Amino acid sequence: MEKKVNSFNSTGILYIIPTPIGNLSDITYRAVETLKNVNLIAAENIYHTNILLQHYNVKNILISLNKDNEKTQSHYVINKLKEGKKIALVSDAGTPVINDPGYFLVKKCCYLNIKIVPLPGPCAAITALSASGISTNRFCYEGFLPSKKKIRCDLLNSLKKETRTMIFYESKHRILESIRDIIEKIDENRHLVVAKEITKKWEYIYGAKANVMLSWLKKDKNRYNKGEIVIIIDGFKELKNQDVSEKVINTFKILRNFLSSKQSVLIASKIHKIKKNNLYKYAITKEDK
Ligand code: SAM
Numbered sequence: 001m002e003k004k005v006n007s008f009n010s011t012g013i014l015y016i017i018p019t020p021i022g023n024l025s026d027i028t029y030r031a032v033e034t035l036k037n038v039n040l041i042a043a044e045n046i047y048h049t050n051i052l053l054q055h056y057n058v059k060n061i062l063i064s065l066n067k068d069n070e071k072t073q074s075h076y077v078i079n080k081l082k083e084g085k086k087i088a089l090v091s092d093a094g095t096p097v098i099n100d101p102g103y104f105l106v107k108k109c110c111y112l113n114i115k116i117v118p119l120p121g122p123c124a125a126i127t128a129l130s131a132s133g134i135s136t137n138r139f140c141y142e143g144f145l146p147s148k149k150k151i152r153c154d155l156l157n158s159l160k161k162e163t164r165t166m167i168f169y170e171s172k173h174r175i176l177e178s179i180r181d182i183i184e185k186i187d188e189n190r191h192l193v194v195a196k197e198i199t200k201k202w203e204y205i206y207g208a209k210a211n212v213m214l215s216w217l218k219k220d221k222n223r224y225n226k227g228e229i230v231i232i233i234d235g236f237k238e239l240k241n242q243d244v245s246e247k248v249i250n251t252f253k254i255l256r257n258f259l260s261s262k263q264s265v266l267i268a269s270k271i272h273k274i275k276k277n278n279l280y281k282y283a284i285t286k287e288d289k
Pocket of ligand 1: 122123198
């Protein structure tokens, strides 16, 4: 979609305003000022946003724009923008449009060449990632893990060899089940982080191998039965087979012509006196390709 830089069809502006993901203080001065100065605020939930507005003594007109009325309300907002009005879009928490309503409206504004001003601010995915200790160089955001087991498992399976860090939103109702699926479809030894209730009273950010994570969560109900959760999974790493020399690999390959992968690993590691696990990991990676 082509967009002309700094040349818009009206003087209307849509402001995208991130709001706190738990701690009411996590909002920028600019966000509060903008909420005060716009002509209208389109909010996912009027009641919820009113709490924030009261806290900052913001008095303004609110209309609802949620996933059920997004299309009709977006048309209303677009008409107001065409009249030159300044409108703020907020969701219940975090950055609007990121797994929250607003995409339809934003897409329409782009199409109609209406100015959009996004403000920087809280987003659970990025906040969790920043403290995860998992590589931030390359990452992908996958939104909510699918609630249906089959779809979730298929997705995880397709991400088994994803080398980028993966970020997911998850519900407290499914966290244990999803970690079990990660163990089964990705790897029980894959490092991951669970970030729960970020910026809130019961915040924790815990990292461990998937199988250790499952036991740790199960030890205490409070670790999983309430609150909001982000899961961050380390990307797939090619094995550095320090112990698996060319000689070992050659032996393995010869044996593999006659024996199963498991038997070949066992015998080759016995012959070369190396840990069978290293060769086994090598065999899995190569034979999966
Ligand atoms: N637009 C929001 C954002 O920018 O993060 C995301 C909205 S999405 C509907 C809500 C999900 O975000 C929650 O179910 C949870 O997975 C994650 N989330 C939101 N707030 C969180 C918090 N304080 N701690 C951990 N996860 C949170």
